[in-house]
Amino acid sequence: MNPIRILVADDHPVVRAGLAGLLNSQPDFEVVGEAANGAEALALVEKLRPQVVLMDLRMPQMDGVTAIRQIRSHHPKTHVLVLTTYDSDSEIVRAVEAGATGYLLKDVPREELFRAVRLCARGEAVLSPPVAARLLGRMRGPAEENLSTRELEVLTLVAKGYSNKEVARALKISEATVKTHLLHTFGKLGVDDRTAAVTAALERGILRLEG
Template sequence: MIRVAIVEDQRIVREGLIAVLEDEASIAIVGEAANGQEALHLYAQELPDVVLMDLQMPVMDGPTAIGQLCQRWPQAKVLVLTTYATDEFIWAALRAGAKGYLLKDASADELVSAIQAVARGMTHLAPDIAAKLVAGVSNPQPESLTPRELEVLHLLGRGRSNSEIALELDIALRTVKVHVQNILGKLGATNRTEAVSIAVRQKLISLT
């Protein structure tokens, strides 16, 4: 029996996934979470075999949660289920430690197969995602920013304070501070102003 935890901020999607997976005899749903922070607590309590996780969520996004999960529990197996098929999201998830990447237009059979593969320790990528990687369409940098870090960076470029960013993105102030420090480190900047300047030069953000 594969014990699965579902991490998805939209309740109707969570309920749909549960309805689909409950019909599969080899899978048992052990819990659900609406954001990355809840996912960490859920994992600590249940230690599921596979975590089925969305990427764009409030409080703590998917890539950040995946990174923390894999750091705290190296045995964690995360299968991303998302609508995003862009290079930015794919590499953010895979670099964070995701073992699989599936799109939400996948069939129920594809979803079950992906969960079973990841549970066995295999990597499972949606065909379109695998094709992009094999074709070399993506050319990620080792220290590129996560989707959430890019959101924070955009707001830094608009002159927002940490408190304002926390309010606008609906995340904790301490989480914003962590993102800012990560941004500075990845961009090689010593302060927020320099980080914004570097980001503009690298065309990561636009101030217009």
């Protein structure tokens, strides 16, 4: 089985080196390149075609959000996992809307980082618990009122075992749109992955599955 090809984008050389060493300690990971800014990241994605880009948000020349938007537009098979110290609501929402597959904070435990990289490589959305909590705090009123009709449709299909690709095909929307709906749903439910979202929605009566 081929390792997951990863590009690390961060403007601090020590952080890049540390992340590369940490990720390369896993037998199923291979760090194929490092970028010091968003423009460099975009050029290296074009050249190296990684499956996952680990992306900081605030970098010189081209910021992370702009780079995410460009990467997702030109290289839809490359998924971007944000890894940053910034947890403001606006930063999170901007990154998600630009097409980030996941959003983690830099104090994340290493095992959670490894798990998130593996999920992102499969195109599955993931939020670290503090980020999910921030998004949840942003929502007003009970979660039931805040899940849109489309978010419920997506979550219902996920509960039935559909992959993101199958959900996209069934609802005639793009995979990127499916991921965005899932990330918003995670934030509203205060969870960090698909399984937890389905479990929480069923427990709260938001989601009801026939049979």
